[in-house]
Amino acid sequence: FKIPIFSQVMTALGVLPIARDNREKVYQIYEEAKQRFAHGEKFALSPEGGRFYNPTDLSPFKAGPFIFAMSAEAPLVPLVIVGAYEALPKGSFLFNKDKWSHKIRIIILEPVETKNYTQEQRKDLQKIVYDRMNAVWQTENKKLLGL
Numbered sequence: 001f002k003i004p005i006f007s008q009v010m011t012a013l014g015v016l017p018i019a020r021d022n023r024e025k026v027y028q029i030y031e032e033a034k035q036r037f038a039h040g041e042k043f044a045l046s047p048e049g050g051r052f053y054n055p056t057d058l059s060p061f062k063a064g065p066f067i068f069a070m071s072a073e074a075p076l077v078p079l080v081i082v083g084a085y086e087a088l089p090k091g092s093f094l095f096n097k098d099k100w101s102h103k104i105r106i107i108i109l110e111p112v113e114t115k116n117y118t119q120e121q122r123k124d125l126q127k128i129v130y131d132r133m134n135a136v137w138q139t140e141n142k143k144l145l146g147l
Contacts, residue, residue: 078109082140
């Protein structure tokens with residue numbers, strides 16, 4: 001949101017401007033997003049909090065997406081994206097031109113209801129989602145890397 005053109009496009013698309021260094025602002029954004037969710041909008045939140053790559057395990061999950069989903073009573077629909085790093089490594093501006101035929105797979109897992117979880121059980125919910133996603137990540141990366 002600090003880059004003028006990207007900021008305008010992201011705002012027009014309804015992207016949530018997560019201020020990672022301002023927790024109160026994040027909670028305010030979540031409250032506004034809950035109203036949007038109640039009117040049918042859906043959101044994609046990265047539980048890792050950014051772009052990370054480790055071929056053996058997902059990075060630890062942040063609490064924010066789970067806090068939002070629980071407070072909005074929104075189901076979580078975990079997605080595992082495999083091959084994106086190989087196609088566009090972090091720090092690259094253009095797709096990896098040496099691998100024009102590179103494949104990116106998106107695996108959609110079963111939704112996880114959040115209605116029955118309290119804030120005290122958030123870490124349990126995070127672990128359930130992490131374990132499901134990480135199992136798929138490990139399996140798919142082994143295939144991708146030929147292991």
